[in-house]
Amino acid sequence: MGTEENLKQLPLDDLHKAANARFGGFAGWSMPITYPLGVMKEHLHTREKVGLFDISHMQLFDVAGADAAALLSRACPLDAAALQTGQSKYTFFLNDEAGILDDLIVTRLGNEHFMVVANAGNAAVDEAHLRGVAKGFDCEIDALDRVFLAIQGPEAVNVLRDAGIAGIDLAFMHGFEPKPGWFMSRSGYTGEDGFEIGFPEADARALVKRLLADDRVAWVGLAARDSLRLEAGLCLHGHDITPDYDPVDAGLLWAITKPVREAAGFIGAEALLAKIATGSTKKRVGLKPEGRQPVRTDAELFDADGTKIGLVTSGGFGPSAGFPVAMGYVSKDLSALGSKVFAEVRGNRIPVEIHSLPFTPHRYHKG
Amino acid sequence: MAATYFTEDHEWVRVENDIATVGITDHAQDQLGDLVFVQLPDVGQSLSKGDPTVVVESVKAASDVYAPVDGEVTEVNDATTSDPSLVNSAAASDGWLWKMKLSNPDQLTGLLDEAGYKAIIG
Numbered sequence: 001m002g003t004e005e006n007l008k009q010l011p012l013d014d015l016h017k018a019a020n021a022r023f024g025g026f027a028g029w030s031m032p033i034t035y036p037l038g039v040m041k042e043h044l045h046t047r048e049k050v051g052l053f054d055i056s057h058m059q060l061f062d063v064a065g066a067d068a069a070a071l072l073s074r075a076c077p078l079d080a081a082a083l084q085t086g087q088s089k090y091t092f093f094l095n096d097e098a099g100i101l102d103d104l105i106v107t108r109l110g111n112e113h114f115m116v117v118a119n120a121g122n123a124a125v126d127e128a129h130l131r132g133v134a135k136g137f138d139c140e141i142d143a144l145d146r147v148f149l150a151i152q153g154p155e156a157v158n159v160l161r162d163a164g165i166a167g168i169d170l171a172f173m174h175g176f177e178p179k180p181g182w183f184m185s186r187s188g189y190t191g192e193d194g195f196e197i198g199f200p201e202a203d204a205r206a207l208v209k210r211l212l213a214d215d216r217v218a219w220v221g222l223a224a225r226d227s228l229r230l231e232a233g234l235c236l237h238g239h240d241i242t243p244d245y246d247p248v249d250a251g252l253l254w255a256i257t258k259p260v261r262e263a264a265g266f267i268g269a270e271a272l273l274a275k276i277a278t279g280s281t282k283k284r285v286g287l288k289p290e291g292r293q294p295v296r297t298d299a300e301l302f303d304a305d306g307t308k309i310g311l312v313t314s315g316g317f318g319p320s321a322g323f324p325v326a327m328g329y330v331s332k333d334l335s336a337l338g339s340k341v342f343a344e345v346r347g348n349r350i351p352v353e354i355h356s357l358p359f360t361p362h363r364y365h366k367g
Numbered sequence: 368m369a370a371t372y373f374t375e376d377h378e379w380v381r382v383e384n385d386i387a388t389v390g391i392t393d394h395a396q397d398q399l400g401d402l403v404f405v406q407l408p409d410v411g412q413s414l415s416k417g418d419p420t421v422v423v424e425s426v427k428a429a430s431d432v433y434a435p436v437d438g439e440v441t442e443v444n445d446a447t448t449s450d451p452s453l454v455n456s457a458a459a460s461d462g463w464l465w466k467m468k469l470s471n472p473d474q475l476t477g478l479l480d481e482a483g484y485k486a487i488i489g
Contacts, residue, residue, distance in 0.1 A: 038400055039400050227426055292403065294424050296428075317403040319401075319426065
């Protein structure tokens with residue numbers, strides 16, 4: 001986080017200013033937090049129609065070369081060679097202790113060609129990590145300079161069709177390069193159907209202009225992006241997953257296939273396998289506070305006897321759920337759905353129920 | 368004759384006789400965004416100027432509303448707890464938060480008038 005003065009500006013900053021966005025700092029970038037519609041309506045609009053998000057703070061890495069698959073299978077708990085061309089996979093960079101350095105989406109674009117999408121806050125760490133691992137591998141890593149937009153919501157496919165965008169018949173978690181300099185995937189961070197497109201600034205400006213002329217489309221800021229992903233039970237790196245948590249703690253082992261675990265060729269494999277054998281003492285869970293009062297990040301969680309048993313890692317209000325929603329870690333013995341714990345908020349202990357994730361059902365296009 | 372005062376913390380204070388009605392300004396509600404939770408004080412609670420008295424929570428964050436002067440809470444606006452968006456839609460009227468009996472009316476002279484408040488928010 002920097003001060004206002006040294007925050008990086010998005011390439012489309014002028015468009016957000018023209019849309020009267022309110023800005024705030026996030027991961028070193030000056031980001032549109034809300035637009036005049038407001039977080040509540042922006043959130044609901046995304047679930048009903050289409051939200052347009054500028055996520056150019058995220059980093060695209062093009063990884064190409066004879067050893068590209070081998071590199072990614074070393075850097076991530078992933079069998080990159082087993083991905084079909086066009087297939088995307090949610091994965092991680094782990095450290096030697098299997099702590100989560102970042103979560104990523106890797107898409108296979110060709111035999112020796114992959115796209116990696118990483119989080120803004122970790123872009124520099126990720127690049128250094130990947131380049132460090134890449135020594136001795138025959139491949140090129142290119143940090144791309146792109147505008148990156150997310151078009152999310154049940155009408156996203158129709159809106160893009162009407163805007164003349166090809167490739168909208170993609171299935172969820174698939175991606176490709178529709179034209180030189182473009183990367184497009186059917187994916188997102190809202191729990192809704194949708195697309196993410198990375199492309200050159202001039203192309204992005206042209207598409208934004210067409211999209212905003214469509215009544216179904218509204219700019220949606222970072223505040224609603226956060227409430228949407230929290231309702232969808234999706235982790236925010238730096239909060240819900242950090243190097244202090246491994247995929248076992250985080251309940252994200254589903255993202256690491258059994259053959260990948262058994263081959264143990266990725267960084268952090270030894271620690272991860274040991275953790276799988278012993279099990280975790282804690283578990284990431286959904287949390288539903290009783291009543292209307294939100295429970296926020298870093299609120300401590302207690303059992304009925306007043307013993308500290310966990311921590312809230314994300315929390316706020318769920319506009320679609322209609323009640324406060326949160327996510328966090330609790331000790332395993334209190335992690336069963338329906339268990340009751342207590343969150344400390346300004347000196348009071350608020351009853352909180354362990355709730356299933358997501359809070360709002362996913363509506364992905366499985367194809 | 369009611370007089371309205373403002374604070375640098377974005378509260379408004381409307382005084383009739385020795386009862387002050389307190390709320391947050393329209394500028395404050397606009398900055399906070401959509402409110403989802405309001406926690407009011409207890410009637411009878413004794414307040415000193417500067418005490419955190421009400422908590423308003425938006426989708427993103429929690430904020431305190433401070434007592435602008437000394438006094439005792441005489442009434443709270445329960446309509447804001449059942450519908451926090453009332454504070455967004457009518458911050459300066461139906462979205463008032465609490466009423467208090469002034470114990471030190473001289474403190475009012477230290478508050479801002481409307482022109483002074485407008486100068487602060489620019």
